[in-house]
Amino acid sequence: MLGESQHATIRLSTALPRIQSLTRIRETSSFTVQFPLLSSGSSTSADIARPPVFGILGGIGSGKSSVVRHVSGLNLLIIDADRIGHELLLNSDIQSQIRNSFGAAVFDDSGAVDRSRLADVVFGTSVEQQEALKRLEQILHPAIRRKIQSQIETASRDVDAVILDAALLLEAGWDAECDWLIFVATAAEIREQRVIRNRGWSAEELARREATQWNLEAKRDRADFIVDNSGSMDDATTSMNQILTSLLSTDADKKSD
Numbered sequence: 001m002l003g004e005s006q007h008a009t010i011r012l013s014t015a016l017p018r019i020q021s022l023t024r025i026r027e028t029s030s031f032t033v034q035f036p037l038l039s040s041g042s043s044t045s046a047d048i049a050r051p052p053v054f055g056i057l058g059g060i061g062s063g064k065s066s067v068v069r070h071v072s073g074l075n076l077l078i079i080d081a082d083r084i085g086h087e088l089l090l091n092s093d094i095q096s097q098i099r100n101s102f103g104a105a106v107f108d109d110s111g112a113v114d115r116s117r118l119a120d121v122v123f124g125t126s127v128e129q130q131e132a133l134k135r136l137e138q139i140l141h142p143a144i145r146r147k148i149q150s151q152i153e154t155a156s157r158d159v160d161a162v163i164l165d166a167a168l169l170l171e172a173g174w175d176a177e178c179d180w181l182i183f184v185a186t187a188a189e190i191r192e193q194r195v196i197r198n199r200g201w202s203a204e205e206l207a208r209r210e211a212t213q214w215n216l217e218a219k220r221d222r223a224d225f226i227v228d229n230s231g232s233m234d235d236a237t238t239s240m241n242q243i244l245t246s247l248l249s250t251d252a253d254k255k256s257d
Contacts, residue, residue, distance in 0.1 A: 050152055050153065050155065050162075051077070051152075051155055051159045051160065051161050051162050052161050052162070052179045052180070052247070052248065053152060053161070053162040053163075053164055053177055053178045053179050053180075054161055054162070054163050054164065054178065054179065054180050054181075054182055054244065055164045055166070055169050055174070055175050055177075055178035055180070055181045055182070056068055056163060056164065056165050056166075056169070056181075056182055056184065057169060057170065057181055057182065057183040057184065057219045057220075057222070057223055058183060058184035058185070058186065058219070058229075059186065059188075059191055059210065059216050059219075060167065060191065060195060060206060060209055060210055060213075061186070061190075061191030061192065061193075061194040061195040061198075061199075061206070062184045062185070062186040062191055062229060063184065063186060063194065063229045063233070063236070064165065064184035064229070065080070065165050066233065067184055067227060067229055067233070067236045067237055067240050068163050068165060068240065070233060070237040071237060071240055071241050071244065072237075072241070073241065073245070074160045074161065074241075074244060074245065074248070075158055075159055075160045076159070076160060076161055076162070076163050076244075077151070077155050077156070077159045077161075077162045077163070078162075078163045078165060079148055079151050079152070079162060079163065079164050079165065079166075080165050080166075081144055081148060081164065081165065081166030081167070081168070081169070081172075081174065082165075082166065082167055084144050084147045084148070085140055085144055086115070088140060088143050088144065088147075089112075089113040089115070090112070090113075091143075094139060094140070094143065095107075095111075095112075095113060097139045098113060098118070098136070098139060101135050101136070101139065102118065102121060102132070102135075102136075105117065105121075106118040106121060118136070122136050122212075123208050123209055123211075123212055124208055124211075125208075125211055130212075133212055137172070141168075141172050144172070144174075145172070145174060145177075148164065148166075148174060148177060149177065152177060160248055161244060161248060164177060164178055167213065168213065169181075170214050170218075170219060170222060171213060171214055175222070180224045180225070180247065181222055181223045181224050181225075182223060182224065182225045182226075182227060182240070182243060183219055183220050183222075183223035183225070183226050183227070184226075184227050184229050184236070185220070185226050185227065185228050185229065185230065186228075186229045186230050187230045190230055191206070192206055225243050227239045227240050227243070
């Protein structure tokens with residue numbers, strides 16, 4: 001049973017016949033896939049249509065990054081916003097701003113930002129931690145967004161699509177760069193097992209980190225499609241591949257008309 005999403009899914013299926021086992025979440029007046037131009041100034045005939053951008057949503061430990069990286073048959077540019085953030089911590093200007101805001105206590109003996117010390121300062125439910133997180137985001141998020149936009153704008157003409165993988169995609173407003181949002185759904189107990197095994201976190205640490213993000217229902221509600229990753233990676237990858245290839249095929253058909 002599809003419930004409230006049934007009508008939207010049926011209408012979408014006429015345009016995307018190869019998509020199986022997905023749920024359409026966002027209601028719009030039209031399902032036309034439109035991929036706008038990126039331009040640094042006024043529009044000219046020299047403008048080049050950018051590749052479509054798919055934003056990936058999900059809870060911590062949902063495996064969203066792994067699902068995307070297992071997709072085959074498409075030339076995807078995967079932008080990892082979290083990795084960009086980590087790399088920016090090596091930037092001298094960013095380090096200076098962090099030192100001014102948080103002091104020397106969040107740096108190690110070599111002068112590099114100690115991410116675990118910084119996490120202790122900014123992740124938590126206390127007023128001080130929430131204010132500290134806002135200060136850190138004010139330092140990092142504009143720089144991350146510039147990097148994201150630059151990578152989209154300079155994507156190779158051979159790229160079929162851009163995947164924006166960011167834990168704070170919605171919180172930071174980076175969904176504005178996306179044409180479609182895909183939510184990777186994974187059972188809570190599976191996510192907890194993954195972060196304990198892969199990151200060495202406790203259940204309490206997972207809860208502490210997730211308290212700084214939108215809740216999963218809010219993320220799910222903002223998504224256009226859902227991929228279930230509570231089962232096998234093969235099943236999740238197949239669903240992701242079907243969504244991507246069907247949307248890209250629809251766009252290609254439109255351009256050839």
